[in-house]
Amino acid sequence: MTFFFEVLIGGLLAGVMYSLVALGFVMIFKASGVFNFAQGALVLFAALTFVGFMEKGLPFWVAMAVTLAVMMGSAILIERFVLRPLVNQPPITLFMATIGLSFLLEGLGQGLWGSQVRALDIGIEDLPFDVLGMTFSKFDFFAAGCAALLVGALVLFFNKTRVGLALRAVADDHQAALAVGIPLQFVWAVVWAVAGLVALVAGLLWGSRLGVQFSLSLVALKALPVLILGGFTSIAGAIVGGLIIGASEKLAEVFIGPYFGGAIENWFPYMLALAFLLIRPQGLFGEKIIERV
Amino acid sequence: MTKTIGDVILRCDNISLSFGGVRALSDISIDVREHEILAIIGPNGAGKSSMLNVINGVYHPQEGTVTWKGQTRRAMKPHESAESGIARTFQNIALFKGMSTLDNIMTGRYTKMRRNLLWQALYWGPARKEEIEHREVCERVIDFLQIESIRKTPVGRLPYGLQKRVELGRALAAQPELLLLDEPMAGMNVEEKEDMCRFILDVNDEFGTTIVLIEHDMGVVMDISDRVAVLDYGRKIADGVPDQVRTNPEVIRAYLGAGH
């Protein structure tokens, strides 16, 4: 039983990481209706940039600030050269554009900073410690703490600031938001910049765990089933979905996997999401859409 | 030239429909008789479109039955209703934007085409013959609606009025017995409206198609319809020949508001 809880909590903590990436997806989807396939690539790009600057000898916080600036810059460029020309295109076109964007970012990141695996040390030791006879990783708890802080900050930002209000207006109806004088392009750039920030945090946490390498962007794909579970438009959904996916994939791997030769966590989250779709297509927290004709 | 209006071919009994807590239709009964033009009118949100959607199975009502071709049931699937001879157009144009006018109209023949995928992949013999047969039917529709010149134009590029006409063409291609038109003249100028009226009357006249239409232009409604049903807040408040309905006090109240 202790082992079960160890696995469960380990999974939940890993799920926090998925939640972080999913959060980036949700924000962009809410604000611009774009399903941003490139969120995983953003994570990789942010982590690579950060490690790159660290290797150049910059201190931790300076590297952090510079990376953040780079992410903001990319957000502005993406808005200007990808999103703006594609306004009013069908969502599927925008989705494909973000697939292109993810290739671009991956190539660019690895081209600039090199494609070899790099270790990232953010100063938190991954020491095991015991609670109630169960062993946990200190790093996982730190990661969960960071995520909680970030989510709290985002909620404040969305609900208490002017930009946050504009953002929610844009999310509801682009045309109407434009009509009341909200600068759409500015709002989109902000959203992508915030998504870049989230990607940076996720990239740092993940990078220090798995090493900074290409596979980061593949791990980030796991955020897709998280979204399906949680709904595309709900921040709470992204978090809960991430926890469910994280926990269930670890449990499945440990308890069911051995019967099938292991490595089922590669596909288990997708299948889980798929099964879930058939029961509740709009996700846990999503809104049901009534189609009018 | 007098047309004979026949028996009741479609009967809706005590239809009630709600979305969540919102009642869209409550206890509505409407008959449609063979060869007639029935107009459904009413203020915005009265439930007119919902009524059409119930008839051809897009919405499934919580209560009541629809009787069509001797079968009484709560609801049928939209494609079943199409196969049994009901065609319709939509309030907001619902054409297939990426396809040409001709292809759009050809989709109207879908339920009549029988060759399977393998034959179509070969495009030879029966499949080719079938394609040509149905093309001929569609060409007659195109001819009837006078849209020969835009046959191969993608419909997304056509002006609004023509799109409406193509949509009517797609419905006509199915050679329906019952044609449901949801605001066929909305947003048109006077000339376009006149054209559309003529087409509707001709369809009714030449092919004997029974037509149920929703329209806001009272002039048009009173002119072309044989019978008018009035809905308000999801209830039917009147049903009769145009002149009767025009003077019905409840109808006047619904349109002008109480207290006048």
Next chain:
Amino acid sequence: MLYREAGQFKTSYAKDLAIFPIRQDRWFIALVLIFFGLVVPLIANDYWLKSILIPLLVSSLAAIGLNILTGYAGQLSLGTAGFMAVGAFAAYNFNIRVPELPLIVDFILAGLCAALVGMVFGLPSLRIKGFYLAVATLAAQFFIEWVLTHFGWFTNYSSSGVISAPPMKMFGFAVESAVEKYLLTLGVVLVMALAAKNMVRSSAGRAWMAVRDKDISAEVIGIPLMKTKLTAFGVSSFYCGVAGALWTYCYLGTVEPAAFDLARSFLILFMIIIGGVGSILGSFLGAAFIGLLPIFLNNMAATIGHGTLQADTMANLEHVIFGGLIIFFLIVEPHGLARLWQIAKEKLRLWPFPY
């Protein structure tokens, strides 16, 4: 001047329904076929045939498959390579386990297996759309890869997980040399491309496009959504499956499940975006573009950089260029190269007197 339809009158609907109603087009296509069917086998060396033309043709076939599903029926799929893998391994297993079957039957059965798997993964499309479906097909991609790597039966218990295609025999002839493999591939691809063109211009294709453009009104017209979407999944996966089998037998010879990974799915998606979504011709153009670009880049790099550029730099550069091109095409010409080709033809019809 040369390219004009003046004087060619269509006198029947049958003539109007032809794929190439203009006489010059027919000549052109005949020339292209003669070139690739007769001239190329005579003049091309093994490198060109084996490493460029065969994979290019097979990719075109997979792109046609994806185009049927995504371009015509509007159902986005990220699992193309997974369905190719099903075809590849099915063909292999039929081939070695039932050696009595002729190879062509193996290929057809491989396509049918892929079609079946495709339809199973297409089932969610009845309830979900767009991005949700993309995730469903992603599930197919990962699941198929996993099944093929983790169950030894599919690879005939080969210790490395790699399968080697046995020698091929087609209608009694051994297919061994590069030219023979090329001709086999060309034949299969041409027949299937023609069949695809026929399907998309008859009622099946119109039903797919109707579902893509406006599913509700398609249903009201009498097009059953379930049947139409599942046929699209089935036909599309059949094409991908046969492509996977050809990829194994005619191109690589030995193959492992990882050859059909997510990256391959994306490449095929890129082919149809650049070539033209909803165009059979575009599938060929896109495959050629995506297939030839890296070769072109490599040659450029070799000439300019004198071989100083490393392989991973090239790979990254390729990524950047592909990504950039995708965005560029989506913005500038969403209908891809096929549309550019059409515009060029329109211009040529008026040339040299455009007004």
